[in-house]
Amino acid sequence: MPQYRIERLDFIPSGRRCNFCSRPLTSRVAYVLRDEKGNECLSGPTCLSTHARIDKSKEIYPNFAKACKGEIGDHKDVKAATKREGAAKPKAEGHLEIEYLVLRFRQLGNLPGMKIKTLEEAYHRYVKTGQITDDDRLHISRLIAKVSKERPEYSPKNLTACYAYMHWIKAALEDLHEDKQAFLRQMLFSLMKNLYLSPAQAAAVNKWFVKIEGAPVLDPEAFVPKQRSTA
Numbered sequence: 449m450p451q452y453r454i455e456r457l458d459f460i461p462s463g464r465r466c467n468f469c470s471r472p473l474t475s476r477v478a479y480v481l482r483d484e485k486g487n488e489c490l491s492g493p494t495c496l497s498t499h500a501r502i503d504k505s506k507e508i509y510p511n512f513a514k515a516c517k518g519e520i521g522d523h524k525d526v527k528a529a530t531k532r533e534g535a536a537k538p539k540a541e542g543h544l545e546i547e548y549l550v551l552r553f554r555q556l557g558n559l560p561g562m563k564i565k566t567l568e569e570a571y572h573r574y575v576k577t578g579q580i581t582d583d584d585r586l587h588i589s590r591l592i593a594k595v596s597k598e599r600p601e602y603s604p605k606n607l608t609a610c611y612a613y614m615h616w617i618k619a620a621l622e623d624l625h626e627d628k629q630a631f632l633r634q635m636l637f638s639l640m641k642n643l644y645l646s647p648a649q650a651a652a653v654n655k656w657f658v659k660i661e662g663a664p665v666l667d668p669e670a671f672v673p674k675q676r677s678t679a
C-alpha cells in the first residue's frame with residue numbers, strides 16, 4: 449500500500465473526483481496528496497483517513513482554502529465530515545511560514561511584488577525538500593509580522609482572501625456568457641491590482657458564486673484594507 453503525505457488543502461477545478469472512491473468532489477476543495485513516487489492525487493476528508501490512512505491532526509500542510517466560510521464537504525456525508533474537520537487543527541512549527549511562502553510564490557506568484565528576492569532561496573529549498581530551515585522560518589515569521597503591521601494587504605489573511613476570491617471569480621467566469629462578464633472581470637482586475645475588494649464589492653461578487661456548483665459563500669469582510677498614510 450503506497451504511503452501518502454498531504455501536500456496541501458486547496459481549491460480544485462470543477463469535475464474532479466476523489467482518487468480513492470471516485471466520487472465527485474462537489475465541494476471543489478480537496479486534500480492534494482503525493483505518494484512516494486511523487487504522483488499527485490486528490491482526496492476528500494473521509495477517504496483521507498480511511499483509504500490514504502493519514503491522521504491529519506499529525507500532519508503539517510498549507511491550507512489555501514481558508515477564506516471559505518463553510519467547512520469542506522466530502523461526497524454525501526458532509527455533516528459528519530465537517531464535524532471532524534472542525535476538531536483537529538494542525539499547529540506544528542513552520543506550518544504558517546510554509547503556507548505564506550507558497551502563497552506568495554506559487555498561488556499568487558503571477559501578481560506583481562509577490563516573489564520577493566529575499567525569499568527565493570527559501571522557496572527553492574522548500575520545492576526541493578518539502579521543508580524550510582529554522583533560519584527561513586525565522587525570516588518568514590519576521591516578514592509576516594512586518595507586513596501585517598506596515599503593509600496589511602500582504603498579510604497572510606489578506607493574501608488568503610485574494611487567492612480564494614480570484615479562484616472563484618475565475619470559476620464563475622468560465623460558465624458565464626461573454627456579455628455578462630464585465631462586472632466580474634472588473635472585480636478580478638481590481639483585486640489583482642489592489643489586493644483588495646471592499647465589503648460591498650465582495651458581497652456583490654459572492655452573488656455570482658451562487659450559480660456555481662460547490663462554490664462557497666466567502667466572507668465579504670475577508671480583506672484587510674491598505675493603511676492610509678496620514679499625510
Ligand SMILES: [Zn+2]
Binds near residue numbers: 466469492495
Ligand atoms: Zn473519496
